[in-house]
Amino acid sequence: MQSSGVVLLVEDNRALVQTVGGYLESRSFDVDYAMDGLEGYRLASENRYDAIVLDGNLPRMDGLEVVKRLRETDRVGTPIIMVTARDTLEDKIAGLEQGVDDYLTKPFSAQELEARLKAVIRRNRKELCGQVLQVADLTLDPMSQQVRRGGKPIAIASVGMKLLQILMRESPRVVSRREIEREIWGDELPDSDVLRSHLYNLRRAIDRDFSPALLQTVKQAGYRLADLDASGQEEDDVSVDRAAASA
Template sequence: MYLLLIEDNPDLIENLCEFFESMGHAVDIAYNGLTGLGFALENSYDVIVLDLMLPGMDGLEVCSRLRREGHGTPVLMLTARDTLNNKLEGFASGADDYLVKPFALPELEARLNALSRRGRSEITRRRLIVGDLQFDPDTLRVERDGRRIELAPIPLKILALLMRRSPGVVRRVEIEREIWGDDPPDSDTLRAHLHALRTAIDRNFKPALLHTIRGMGYQLTGPDGR
């Protein structure tokens, strides 16, 4: 795992780093809340270990800021406070787990492994998949059969809509409303964007995934009809 440790106790940091590195994990360290928030926003970690009491910005505020920014990395909160209200405050701020000091290092690692697996599962669920075509809404990366596909913004939006609705048929008017709202351009404009999308995802691959349902709309389906 790639961990971010936000903690201001140097002795605890030393123990945690020695343990995690001996177990093959990589660790970044921040000694205050502001630095930790910056690290979390700039890098991609498997799990964040976050102390509650921190200089500069406490752990509750760090976690709240991360969630307001749409940051979904799992957070395990460390604290010496063990009342129910303290735990509820931590979860309300967006923490995924809560561990009271002192704790056993193997238990901490087990909890972090569980959070990391859960985080990877959430990422997989967010990814849109139809046949061998994949689209990651977070990174806007499109791949088919493992090959990267570049799309302009409008074909990309059309693809996202068709993948979300697959294997359903999406009517032309729904696509126009999704892209242009209540002021759609002439019909040739949509046809041109659909042609660009079809060329990108189907020209060099088999079978074709994008289908025109005459008189109804468009459908994106895999070879098994899903």
């Protein structure tokens, strides 16, 4: 069964974590957990999620402060649903002004949270699909499925197109193998290591006739699509497999 989405649940009430988290997992969501605001902020800023469910009243860092830092400092655009006992209009306005996408007042039903999660994830994915992605001189139009580098059209197969869209969307972040496989195939992973073959074909398509090479394998971390010279990223433990790309 394909994943409904990857969700970060930030909540310090253990009973609520078990109830809500267990329900979401039973509905095919992949759920990461944080029990305080500081840990939630760290996970949200370092990883990619389809949505964040955030308690408003948390130890170590208040929920609104988590939202403020994610939006203003880290420029994280992940949809955030705030769940809290603060039910005044002023509280809701404060949350929305900081960048909260939806607001759910405790107590709430897990079914309603699921519906709201699916709505914000669907809306966010639709917005992302409308944007032309660009890394250096490589562009991808998700609507027309056209890829160009240096103005030259490039033909890429369907799985390679999904892979390229993930890497371009997250650029210059390193994306783990687990994240890529989960987004492309969900829980139905292929028996063999087909991801390696798709990466090889993608590298040949976008890097073989162009410079610099953009697709990098970061040892023990994952894969990244970026112009290292332009972005100032470190090249330690990075392999661009130039020989493979030119083969």
